[in-house]
Amino acid sequence: MIAAAPALDPALYRDLVGRALAEDVGRGDITTSATVEPALRGQGVLLAKSCLVVAGLPVAVEVFRQLEPDVIAVLHHGEGTACGPGTELAAVRGRAAALLTAERTALNLLQRLSGIATLTRRLVDAAAGRITILDTRKTTPTLRVLEKYAVRVGGGTNHRMALDDGILIKDNHVRLCGGIRPAVERMRAAGHRLPIEVEAGTIAEVEEALAAGADRVLVDNMTTDAIREAVRLSHGRAAIEISGGVTEARIPELASTGAEYVSVGALTHSAPAADISFELEPA
Numbered sequence: 001m002i003a004a005a006p007a008l009d010p011a012l013y014r015d016l017v018g019r020a021l022a023e024d025v026g027r028g029d030i031t032t033s034a035t036v037e038p039a040l041r042g043q044g045v046l047l048a049k050s051c052l053v054v055a056g057l058p059v060a061v062e063v064f065r066q067l068e069p070d071v072i073a074v075l076h077h078g079e080g081t082a083c084g085p086g087t088e089l090a091a092v093r094g095r096a097a098a099l100l101t102a103e104r105t106a107l108n109l110l111q112r113l114s115g116i117a118t119l120t121r122r123l124v125d126a127a128a129g130r131i132t133i134l135d136t137r138k139t140t141p142t143l144r145v146l147e148k149y150a151v152r153v154g155g156g157t158n159h160r161m162a163l164d165d166g167i168l169i170k171d172n173h174v175r176l177c178g179g180i181r182p183a184v185e186r187m188r189a190a191g192h193r194l195p196i197e198v199e200a201g202t203i204a205e206v207e208e209a210l211a212a213g214a215d216r217v218l219v220d221n222m223t224t225d226a227i228r229e230a231v232r233l234s235h236g237r238a239a240i241e242i243s244g245g246v247t248e249a250r251i252p253e254l255a256s257t258g259a260e261y262v263s264v265g266a267l268t269h270s271a272p273a274a275d276i277s278f279e280l281e282p283a
Contacts, residue, residue, distance in 0.1 A: 120154025
């Protein structure tokens with residue numbers, strides 16, 4: 001069973017929603033202003049058009065609320081709920097013109113987040129509890145807090161939120177530092193009390209990272225047999241994280257290697273948007 005994701009503090013996305021609305025509305029919604037009476041009340045339904053995992057309904061409601069402070073919203077399904085086509089996700093009621101102007105921004109965010117949660121859930125289900133599905137920092141600029149929230153809603157685990165909350169010595173660090181060992185030694189000398197993770201592209205680099213005392217080794221773009229060898233070499237000294245060339249179809253095979261983690265950039269950089277519509281009519 002997928003644990004419920006913690007609620008997302010509206011303070012983390014309120015300004016983001018305001019910027020998104022400003023981008024879309026510009027100097028004003030000239031079509032709606034000319035065709036919809038200002039006093040007209042409306043009621044709208046957010047409707048799933050495909051199989052999806054719901055993520056971002058509170059964010060969508062915030063979009064409507066910023067243009068219609070008196071909006072009445074009823075959420076029919078909680079975050080993380082799997083829904084089929086034709087499912088009513090939520091209903092809103094308020095000034096029709098404001099709801100219509102907010103429609104596209106609300107849908108863009110809801111479809112994006114639900115798409116991420118949906119893809120994440122598929123990979124988590126494929127892992128069947130045998131390996132932890134991680135995201136990466138390959139997120140849309142300014143949307144990271146929401147996209148990583150959607151990963152959690154889908155049952156995945158966040159890797160690093162930013163460069164300041166985790167250590168990952170990658171190939172460029174190694175080249176600039178002159179090797180894995182000196183990079184790890186400098187990291188330890190810096191005094192940060194965080195586990196040290198090192199990227200390795202070959203078994204020789206895995207051995208070097210283990211000898212340097214890495215806490216986790218990220219095996220990048222390795223064959224399944226090479227991953228198994230990395231797990232054997234680690235022998236509990238360090239956790240093994242798989243990265244590169246990860247697909248949904250390959251998850252069961254990767255889960256069988258004994259590695260603890262698999263990071264999937266596609267969760268946030270390639271997840272297709274969920275298909276959701278907004279049906280609005282006079283109240």
